[in-house]
Amino acid sequence: MTPVDPTEVANRAAALRARIAAAGGDDVTVVAVTKTFDAGAIDAAIAAGFNDVGESYAQETLAKLPDVTGTPRVHFIGQLQRNKVRRLAPHVDVWQSVDRPELASEIANRAPNARIMVQVDISGEATKAGVDPQDLAMLLDHSRELGLEVIGLMGVAILAEPEAARPGFRRLRSLVDTHGLRHCCMGMTADLEIAIDEGSTMIRVGTQLFGERVQR
Ligand SMILES: *Cc1c(COP(=O)(O)O)cnc(C)c1O
Numbered sequence: 001m002t003p004v005d006p007t008e009v010a011n012r013a014a015a016l017r018a019r020i021a022a023a024g025g026d027d028v029t030v031v032a033v034t035k036t037f038d039a040g041a042i043d044a045a046i047a048a049g050f051n052d053v054g055e056s057y058a059q060e061t062l063a064k065l066p067d068v069t070g071t072p073r074v075h076f077i078g079q080l081q082r083n084k085v086r087r088l089a090p091h092v093d094v095w096q097s098v099d100r101p102e103l104a105s106e107i108a109n110r111a112p113n114a115r116i117m118v119q120v121d122i123s124g125e126a127t128k129a130g131v132d133p134q135d136l137a138m139l140l141d142h143s144r145e146l147g148l149e150v151i152g153l154m155g156v157a158i159l160a161e162p163e164a165a166r167p168g169f170r171r172l173r174s175l176v177d178t179h180g181l182r183h184c185c186m187g188m189t190a191d192l193e194i195a196i197d198e199g200s201t202m203i204r205v206g207t208q209l210f211g212e213r214v215q216r
Contacts, residue, residue, distance in 0.1 A: 001038035001064060004210055006047060013048035016208045025196035025203075031075050031185075033206030035060065036213045039067035045209065046070040054096070054204050058084035065091055077154070077204060079129050082106040089114075096154045096185060099131045101142045108146035115149045117185055120175060122155035122168030130155060133175060140179060152176060152183025152201070162191040169198035 020028055032045035033054040042053050042064070051070075055061040056078030065074070073093040080088075080097055089110040096117040098104050107114055118139055121130030131139050136153075143150050155172040157165030169186050176184040176199075187195025187203035195203055206213065 001060065002036055002041075002214055003038050004041045004044050006040070006044040008211070009041070009044040009209060010048050012209050012211070013045075013050070016205060019192065019208070020196065020203075023193040023196040025192075025200070028196055028200060029183075029202040031077070031202060031204045032209050033077065033188075033204050034210065035078070035206065037210050039064040039069075041210055042068045042072050043070050046072060048209075050209075054206075058088055061091065062087055075204075086110045094151065097129065098139070098143065098148075099129055101139060104139065104143045104146060104148060108143075108148055113147050113149060115151050116143060117152045117154045117183065118143065118150060120153050120155050120172055122172050122186075123158045124168065125158060133171070136175060137179070150181065152181045152185055153179075154183075154185035154202075154204075156188075157186070157191055157195075162194055165191040166194050166198060169195050169200070173199040 030050050031052045031054040032050040034041040035056040045053055051073055053072040054075045054077040074091055075094045075096050076092045077096045085106045094115045095107050097119045098116045099119045119130040153172055153176050157168050172186055173184050183201045185202040187200045189205055189207040192203045
């Protein structure tokens with residue numbers, strides 16, 4: 001896991017806030033994505049005013065959290081195998097990447113009444129994670145019947161030029177409205193302005209806050 005310089009994170013945080021303000025996103029929640037960075041990155045995020053942090057890898061998350069000094073709200077945003085849920089359950093506040101009924105069931109077993117988001121495939125590429133939009137209503141019903149609190153939808157746009165993300169973002173926002181949900185979690189370092197323009201309520205930002213990630 002890569003260490004960070006807290007002063008640099010503070011400077012990057014100011015630049016991020018300027019970008020968000022310029023995009024008209026003053027009410028947007030920032031999830032600071034600390035994957036591949038060490039426990040100090042989580043504390044640096046908290047010091048910079050970001051209490052919501054995003055993690056993508058189960059083993060890495062479990063390894064670093066004991067070394068965190070502060071008390072972040074942990075959003076799990078990565079693809080998740082069912083057998084990882086039990087150990088993560090005491091640490092995760094929002095399960096953002098729920099994309100299939102079996103995973104929702106396991107979360108409901110291990111973390112009753114947990115807060116979740118359903119990840120929707122807005123990439124238009126069959127390879128991306130997320131439930132197919134046509135199966136969304138069923139997964140929402142299933143999750144609610146299990147007692148899970150569905151707080152919104154999340155999506156990851158295609159990795160192309162930022163403007164290519166717009167149709168997918170618009171689609172996700174319209175699904176959030178159709179289902180009367182609170183959060184529309186979309187937008188990352190490269191495309192956060194477009195996401196905010198399309199009605200994001202929560203962005204997930206790694207590179208802008210912590211610098212380039214070293215390949216795992
Ligand atoms: C890594 C990751 C991010 C952060 O991406 P950046 O481009 O570094 O801001 C956001 N969302 C998900 C699902 C991720 O895996």
